[in-house]
Amino acid sequence: MKLFRKPLMIEAQGSFAAGGTVIREKGTYEEAHALSPEGQEKHVDHGYVFYQIPADARKNALLFLHGAGQSGACWETTPDGREGFQTLFLRKGYKVYIMDQPRRGRAGSGGVEGKVTSVADEALWFDIFRFGHYPHYFENVQIPREEEAENQFWRKVTPNTGAFDPKLTAVALADAAGRAGNTILVTHSQGGSPGWLAAMKSANIKAIIALEPGVGFVFPEGEVPPPMESSSPFGPLKGVAVSRSDFEKLTQIPILMIFGDHIPENPSPHGGEDNWRVRLKEARLMAETINRHGGDAKVLHLPDIGIYGNTHFLFEDKNNEEIADLMDRWIVKKGLGG
């Protein structure tokens, strides 16, 4: 457990549920048949949000959404016990809101039945996360490699308790932003998909930083690029069509997409790396489309600015402070650092 350089001053902290629906069963509840659902309700499909407001906070909040197989815990601490983005951004004076999306983590009550399997799959993800070629790490890789760090990293994985639904998550994000005030949304991986949809629903979302968005790249109807073939174990990558009016909402806010190292420019037989080749390419197409429609979107490939070795989990990598700093500088440059 690392001690801070100096204590954090926290003005308020706590948690709340955002979004969600209610199941209402017909009939009348009877105490004598309490185990029967008749006449009973169940609150489902909300997100869970933990927030901390530092003393003398900046006006704008950061709202973090995890990726596939993760919960808000991914932002709290790095696998080797250093401060995660939660604490690093509190130190920078931001209000920090961290979500578990509907049907994940502490927001596990879903409106559908779910099956949780227990299939060993960490080598697959080791390759997809660009740690290396399992079981060998890339030489310059920034993810901590100590045995206990590996143990901690893999134990942050937590399953869906029901099918992933980007629309439900977008509703939860929009509600959370409604409570947080002016918000910069930070998404990771699969979280990119509901992130774009949330910005179409909430005028409180003033910017998006998407860390290695992985699915659900959006384009206006008629402008979706053809599916991109890849040796990724997940197959070809398809874009998602949205209405032109929805897409244009993404032209009203600054957007930054950040990608790490070991993403090839040309097709690779290594599915883990090739998975990201097509995603980086799709991100660039999406940014070009936003900008062609008058927006302000940028794709930052970290090796292009001399930052090497970053994995898919760049916010848990050894240089996570450097990544946080460059995000902060971008926010300030976009006039949202107040």
Added chain:
Amino acid sequence: MKLFRKPLMIEAQGSFAAGGTVIREKGTYEEAHALSPEGQEKHVDHGYVFYQIPADARKNALLFLHGAGQSGACWETTPDGREGFQTLFLRKGYKVYIMDQPRRGRAGSGGVEGKVTSVADEALWFDIFRFGHYPHYFENVQIPREEEAENQFWRKVTPNTGAFDPKLTAVALADAAGRAGNTILVTHSQGGSPGWLAAMKSANIKAIIALEPGVGFVFPEGEVPPPMESSSPFGPLKGVAVSRSDFEKLTQIPILMIFGDHIPENPSPHGGEDNWRVRLKEARLMAETINRHGGDAKVLHLPDIGIYGNTHFLFEDKNNEEIADLMDRWIVKKGLGG
């Protein structure tokens, strides 16, 4: 969102996984068959712990374990947005550790398959939690009743992602206490069961406060009371036998069990209340057994000291500060306030 009376000074915060096992599949991982489990691993059955260390902290930590259908979120904020036990005890200078048990919340990766259902059951729990007789609240009830408070309360419910296993949870608690140092364990409801087992495993657990323990009351082999009949929808209550040497570890630490209001002394046709009549009775039997073996266990029934209206969620009730204060006074009295 309520602002604090004064800011919290936090020296360190973050999260870690505690306990757990690793599934290792036979065979060799091949990138070309990445979706097949051969040769892959999966880290499972750990607990998740979020911790905060206040500046100038007391020596002893508090470790909180939720009950059935809940996660660590239950300790963070009351349904009406007031400070939960997490923040109230940080204010009192304690290091605070909050667990999601294995196969629950952010610790959802279990070593077994799980099925998550979506059955409406809130009227059942309204009665079991002694809020009243659904849909009518008891007149003096301390749980916040505003519409948004009800919404927030029910959305804290989150399912098991695999079968509840008190032994796995006890391992996770013991590991967490190993990291936290001298620890006062605070359990709620179902959490009582793994709590007793954890104290048998970890010499770091220096006291237990069990808030309305609900299952898994332990007795030495040969001293388990006969099952208690009840109109509870969950049927009769059975004690759990442990070895005499394990039981005697519970005689080495002070133990406090706290129960709220609306628990009848005599059998009641209302299953929700009668559920707690037998649990309070069993708690008293367990405390007597501990004390007969030379220990220091006490059952505190709040109405006996003039505190009325408390529900099963006494740490989320309107008088939760009063409950926190009396816990703090007990800890200090037992010489663990240092």
